[in-house]
Amino acid sequence: MLKNRLIACLLWRDGLIVQSVNFNHTNFVGDALTAVDFFNTWAIDEIVILDVSRNAEKRDLFFRIIDELSARSFVPLTVGGKIRTIEDIRKLLQIGADKVCVNSEAFKNSQFVMQAAEMFGSQCIVVSIDVKKINDQYRVFINNGQTDTGTDPVGWAKQAEALGAGEIFLTSIDRDGSREGYDLELIAKVSGNVRIPVIASGGVGDWQHFIDGIAKGKADAVSAANIFHYSEQSTKKAKNFMRASGLNIREPEFYFINTPRKPKYRI
């Protein structure tokens, strides 16, 4: 049987991994290579890295980082942020991304998802949806959570599925960085209305929240960012906790990757 996935999400801003609270970036938490090595060592199931820089000045550096990361990531690597064209996708896949995560451009231009899915296959096109509650209604936000589209996330998720998206990465902006747990109502609504896998994101403060995301939110995969950076052996502990509750989760096996770092540290 297919297992539920535990996904680490890295937010990359101008060269460093940052912490995010309601889509505002607060602390720098280190560099991407260290984080990826750590996650690989402790059997994370998948890694998502998003370029959340506010402008494209460091875009070339981001590509170089992805190129290096992919050489040391032996779990699937999903890359997102600032993807506007088919060429952008091609380039990321060439330097080692396994999947790409598209958001604003997908929303603005429905042909984009369709073309991308036709060209590269649905399985590598993840549509990311950022949601905020306004007057008790869920709405899709785009442009790094800056623009309210007024659209209902369930409708957009269904449309994205019809256009060929292979997966939905669903983030609650309100819960992002809150440590209060996922917005389970939102996740259950979206996941109950599409047939493609849904990844829950935003708000994890303790391991129980992962279990809730799967058991109550009906997410196929659960993702977190901040919590992994601030806990010792976090992915191992999270997985053991989830397995103990009876969830079908891959065992956290220790894996040492003997790949020399060049340069050794990039700070």
Next chain:
Amino acid sequence: MIAIIDYKMGNLRSIANAFGLLGAETVIAQTPEILSKAEAIVIPGVGAFRDGMKNLQELGFTNALQEEVAENKKPFLGVCLGLQLIAKRSFENGEYEGLDWIDFDVKKITPQSGNFRIPHMGWNELEIKGEGGVLLQGIPKPAVVYFVHSYFLQPNSKASEKLVTSTCFHGETITASVEQENIFGCQFHPEKSQNTGLAVLRNFIEFAKKHA
């Protein structure tokens, strides 16, 4: 040297990285001439069957593959779409002919109940047949590997059923790996399946060394 075929369809880097980690020398084959010099040939791949076949054809790989793998019996590994392309035909958005090295058809996964989402995406446990043939021999159990696909290989006969070395379950039984003499294929992504996947690739490298 292992030639990884670049037919504009896939995650070449990931598979080259994994072979590299295991100490195998690889070359990205952009033209078919390289295949005759290679000790083993790999078709990785992600994407649609029709485009995959079309690209192999247009880039001139089809004949070279036929000669090196089907006739000269060079060790071959197909991963995901790379496995599907060696089947007889595919029903992905139409009906298309494959390289036809193994008697399988490529069909859409159609789960019997609604609890199984498509694509089949994520980590699933292999049910290994017997000793697991060449590719899966000695793999620690449970063998959990990464899948991402919506179509899979279905054996057309009892004889082809015997080529299946492992399966997994996702609403129906999914062929996870096959082997026939020098030809190997896996539906999962060994290059993205951590320890287990690397062990599969190591088995292929060992086979290739012995049969070079």
